[in-house]
Amino acid sequence: MREIGDKAVAGFRQSVQETIPALRRYARALTRDAELADDLVQDTLVRALRSEHLFHGGDVRSWLYTILTNLNRNRLRALSRRPTVMTIEDNDAPDASGPEGGARDIERALATLVDDQRTALLLVVLEGLSYREVAEVQGVPIGTVMSRLARARAQIKTYLDGQRPMLRRIK
């Protein structure tokens, strides 16, 4: 009593397969930790395949991004029960020295974002999803996506500006 034919299954799996590298990129930027990122991708794939029979067409890629985004949100919720997460200490301040400085800065800047804002920004900027697709992934109206983007960009700017000694002193 299969609900979708073998051909549909093959097409579905092929779409999933093709999305794996992009999912890894998205997860890496979300978590900034290669192992953790691949754990998330693995959980996403397991869930997707388990729910294969529930999939009745539509955009496989958006669906995978949705699962990964939800799993990551659950992970952060579980983490947030511990009090020590995401306190921004002095030694977390931007470090512009050396050629790696820029890459480290953007990584740390992303770490200071609220999860929903980071998710929206990465889906648009890194994954190239449209505002409409991001709205579906996050389950919110497009206007909310746009305000998350705006706040994310403002926060990154504030963080990066912090590397100017003058501004750091004020803080």
Added chain:
Amino acid sequence: MVDRDSPVTPDELHAYIDGELPADRHGAVEAWLASHPEDAVQVEQWRTQADAIRSRYGAVVSEPVPKRLELNQIILKQRRPWRAVAAAAVVALMLGGAGGWVARGMALPVPAAPAGVDAFTAEALNAHRLYTVEVRHPVEVTGAERAHLVQWLSKRLDRPLRAPDLEPMGLTLIGGRLLPGPTGGPTAFFMYENPNGERFTIYCMPSQAQDAALHYKAAEKVAAFYWVDRRVAYVVSGPAERKRLWDIAKASYDQLDRTNTAPRSGG
């Protein structure tokens, strides 16, 4: 037709660099940026941020995909559940049973209720979290087809099920899904919604566990009442407000109990 004075909103500036701006506004935005240097600097900064993100993470797509993420590996593991069970058991022991869905399969060697109940309650809460946030596809069969939904899920679980009528509590049945349970068997999942958009779910799974009365389990922002009745385990999940959830769980319990007084075969 470029109107230099046409006001450009901050949203349009974001849309402009994200390729979301309607074509007929490009001219207006470009003219605006030419005459508003502060905005032009800001847009340039946003572009620089985006470039930094892409240059930091873009190369990940060219890395070789680790073996554990190959679809064939994942499919293979699903077909040989004993391996996953063994692995999950080890992980669950290390995590002290707190691992939620990783604990699937733990119920098998333990006849007493607690271990199995924990696993299906955790799974039910995961399903609740995963699907209640879905906007487009929260359910597979909608509440409009209630009779078909209940009949279909009853058939798949091989026992008579019922979607409780929670309208008196202001909850409308959105619909339901068939889900794989913690031990891989079929599980029925019903979703309800109140006028505020809050969602409650009922998860029903065939279980060997002994009958158990209503128990409460709170997670982060969601909580559940679970019970076991005549070889079906039920979990009612919703926002973590004990009193309200209790009322809903109790109403469901009463209705489902009545249904099950007419059991089929040995079930």
